[in-house]
Amino acid sequence: MNFSGSILLVDDEAHIRKFISLLLRHLGVERIFEAANGSIALEVYKKENPDLVMLDVNMPVMDGIETLRALKVINPDCVVVMLTSLANRQTIDDAVALGAANYIRKDAPPEEIGRALADTIDNCFEPDDSGPAAPDA
Amino acid sequence: MEDPLINPSIDLKGRRILAVDDDRINLRIIGGILRNEGYEIAEAASGEQALEVYAAFQPNLVLLDVMMPGIDGFATCRTLKKAYGDKCAPVIFVTAKSEADDVVMGFDAGGVDYLTKPFRPKEVVARIRTHLSNQQLVEQQKDLVQQLSKANAAKDRFLGMCAHDLRNPLSSIRGLAELMDENAIGELTSEQREIIQTIHGASQSMLLLVNELLDVATIEAGHLKLEKAPTSIVEIVERSVHLSNIEAAKKNTRIEMVKIDTDPMVDVDRNKMRQVVDNLINNAVKYSPRGSIITVLIHSNGVVAGFAVRDSGPGIPESERHKLFKDYGRLSTEPTGGEKSTGLGLAICRKIVEAHNGTIGVDNIPGRGAEFIVSLPLYK
Numbered sequence: 297m298n299f300s301g302s303i304l305l306v307d308d309e310a311h312i313r314k315f316i317s318l319l320l321r322h323l324g325v326e327r328i329f330e331a332a333n334g335s336i337a338l339e340v341y342k343k344e345n346p347d348l349v350m351l352d353v354n355m356p357v358m359d360g361i362e363t364l365r366a367l368k369v370i371n372p373d374c375v376v377v378m379l380t381s382l383a384n385r386q387t388i389d390d391a392v393a394l395g396a397a398n399y400i401r402k403d404a405p406p407e408e409i410g411r412a413l414a415d416t417i418d419n420c421f422e423p424d425d426s427g428p429a430a431p432d433a
Numbered sequence: 434m435e436d437p438l439i440n441p442s443i444d445l446k447g448r449r450i451l452a453v454d455d456d457r458i459n460l461r462i463i464g465g466i467l468r469n470e471g472y473e474i475a476e477a478a479s480g481e482q483a484l485e486v487y488a489a490f491q492p493n494l495v496l497l498d499v500m501m502p503g504i505d506g507f508a509t510c511r512t513l514k515k516a517y518g519d520k521c522a523p524v525i526f527v528t529a530k531s532e533a534d535d536v537v538m539g540f541d542a543g544g545v546d547y548l549t550k551p552f553r554p555k556e557v558v559a560r561i562r563t564h565l566s567n568q569q570l571v572e573q574q575k576d577l578v579q580q581l582s583k584a585n586a587a588k589d590r591f592l593g594m595c596a597h598d599l600r601n602p603l604s605s606i607r608g609l610a611e612l613m614d615e616n617a618i619g620e621l622t623s624e625q626r627e628i629i630q631t632i633h634g635a636s637q638s639m640l641l642l643v644n645e646l647l648d649v650a651t652i653e654a655g656h657l658k659l660e661k662a663p664t665s666i667v668e669i670v671e672r673s674v675h676l677s678n679i680e681a682a683k684k685n686t687r688i689e690m691v692k693i694d695t696d697p698m699v700d701v702d703r704n705k706m707r708q709v710v711d712n713l714i715n716n717a718v719k720y721s722p723r724g725s726i727i728t729v730l731i732h733s734n735g736v737v738a739g740f741a742v743r744d745s746g747p748g749i750p751e752s753e754r755h756k757l758f759k760d761y762g763r764l765s766t767e768p769t770g771g772e773k774s775t776g777l778g779l780a781i782c783r784k785i786v787e788a789h790n791g792t793i794g795v796d797n798i799p800g801r802g803a804e805f806i807v808s809l810p811l812y813k
Contacts, residue, residue: 311605318609322617381601403604403640406611 297414301347301421302327306337306363307379308355312402316350316379319406323413334358338366341374348417349376350400353387361387364394375420377413445565446471451492453483453509454527455501459550463496463527466554467561480509487513492522494565496548499528499535507542514543523564586654593650596643603643607636645777649760652784659702659788663812667696669703670729670740673710677718684770685724688714693731697738698812701789709782709793713742713805716778719768720746721802732808739791739808748797757795758783782807 303325307313313330320328329344331337335358341349349367353360360378367374378391378399388399398416400409450472454460457478464474475490477483480503487495495513499506510524526539526547539547546560610633612618614626621629651657667690674690681688699706710729717727725745732739747766749757756762763776786793791809798804 309601309605311602311609315605315608315612318612318617322612322615381597403600406608409608 297323297325297410297417299323299325299414299417299421301325302329302344304329304331304337304340304344304346304349306331306334306349306355306360307352307402308332309352312352312379316402316409319409322406323410334360334363334366337363338370341367341370347375347421349374350379350413351376351396352379352402353391354381361390361394364391364396368395375416377416445562445569447473448494448565449473449475449490449492450494450496450561451475451477451483451486451490451522452496453477453480453501453506454496454498455479456498459498459527462552463557466552466557470558470561472561480504480506480512483509484512484516487522493568494522494561495524496561497524497526497544499526499539507538510539510542510544523568525560525564589650589653592646593654596647596650599643600640600647603636603640607633607640610636642775642777645775645781648781649777649784652781652788657705657784657788659705661700661702661789663698664701664703664706665696665698666731666733666738666740666809667692669701669706670710670731673707673714674729677711677714680715681718681727684718686718686721686727687725688718688727688729691728691730693733695733697731697733699738699789699809700812701809702785705785706789709785709807710740710742712778712782713807716805717742717744717746719770719774720744720766722746722769732806733811736811737791737808738811739806741804741806743798743802743804745802748801748803749795754795758793 303320305313305316305320305328307316310332313332317328317330327346329340329346331340333355337349337351338358340346351360351363351367355363358366364376364378367376372395376391376396378388378396379402380388380399381401381403391399397420398412400412402409404412450467452460452463452467452474453476454463455478460476460478464476467474475486475492477486480501483495483497495510497506497510501509504512506526506528510526513524514521521543523545524543526544527550528535528539528547529550536547545564548557548560610629613621613629614633670690674688678688714727714729721727721744727745728743730741730743732741746769750765753764756764758779760780761776762780763774768774783793786807786809789809791807793805793807796804796806
């Protein structure tokens with residue numbers, strides 16, 4: 297995967313963060329930030345300004361949809377990939393309507409997650425990695 | 434849940450009986466006999482009054498005189514049956530004449546039995562007891578069915594919740610093991626690799642089970658939502674054949690597709706139908722000897738179209754055929770490469786196919802193998 301940017305990974309389940317972050321490192325992503333819920337994610341986002349956010353849907357404190365809305369207020373161009381478990385059509389539609397770039401089933405095997413992430417990166421970033429382009433709706 | 438066994442000694446005391454007769458003396462006699470037995474009695478002197486008293490008293494049984502001024506017993510019975518339907522209390526007719534015509538008319542009107550005047554108290558008591566007991570058994574059975582279907586729905590909900598909550602941790606375990614096997618955290622020793630591969634295999638088969646349980650729970654709870662679109666059968670089958678061939682190659686098995694002149698279209702939920710094709714092909718690979726050839730044949734007769742998966746396994750034992758498409762219907766036949774089976778796959782296939790108004794069946798090919806045939810209404 298050709299991506300030299302940074303990724304913020306948001307999920308309340310530690311094992312998911314462990315799994316996805318190991319996968320990201322394996323794919324060559326070097327700068328990974330983690331957050332266990334939406335409100336922490338917003339803090340980290342403001343501080344670190346990551347290039348891409350991977351965002352869980354079901355979380356306590358502040359859920360994924362709410363967090364997505366807040367992220368889009370901070371930066372309307374931020375690239376957000378939703379992490380879902382069971383594909384819930386309604387949630388996915390809501391997220392896409394709010395400007396999410398893609399969604400990934402986190403219960404999929406690593407290569408499938410990697411492929412979906414690579415697709416999103418291809419769609420949303422210029423090949424020279426000079427920062428995010430407009431998300432492909 | 435309470436023990437669903439029915440108490441065999443039925444206590445009928447306090448059961449409500451409505452006695453209807455225009456003859457006061459008759460009412461007094463029958464009332465006396467029945468009160469003596471511990472029943473609660475309400476009386477009515479005409480059909481019209483009977484309808485009123487019925488509504489207020491809600492009896493468990495009605496004793497209804499046939500010959501009455503105003504609306505007679507048969508008409509009263511028909512009115513009651515119409516008003517209360519299945520919930521109407523059983524009606525026993527009381528008639529002075531025991532002529533056959535009368536009796537037949539009584540049954541036609543919805544009565545369950547008849548008594549002839551003058552009364553023989555023992556007969557009255559025995560017949561009433563029989564009908565009250567029957568009625569009570571029916572009620573108990575209805576309760577029981579209701580309780581059981583509630584318990585079954587609760588079980589499905591529980592399974593669904595369980596499966597749902599197990600899925601994410603299991604996916605993480607599987608994913609982490611897979612990444613370690615790919616040296617994501619460095620080169621492994623051969624022992625470490627063996628252990629990691631064991632963890633991967635075990636979590637993979639648990640995930641499979643959990644996913645199938647979740648499918649069953651979703652379908653049983655009536656939450657199977659089909660996103661139908663006109664789809665080419667060849668396209669669905671081709672993709673599955675391609676993907677399955679990768680896995681089948683490990684057993685030196687090959688899957689071939691046999692097309693026909695046309696490319697039949699069906700109105701289906703692509704993902705669900707792929708699941709059916711995948712499942713049938715995987716089964717064929719699982720139960721066929723190493724190095725065999727599995728054939729997937731497209732079929733269409735202008736009304737229905739579909740596909741058939743032909744394997745070279747041992748076939749389906751006749752004695753176990755009935756279990757095949759049922760939940761947890763595992764057969765005695767074993768996979769040939771140590772693969773796992775939950776016994777849910779074919780049940781899920783059947784449910785998906787039936788939700789599309791299609792059919793799924795199996796035939797043994799004499800000499801070798803089984804052929805699973807799926808047929809769906811052709812899209813026009």
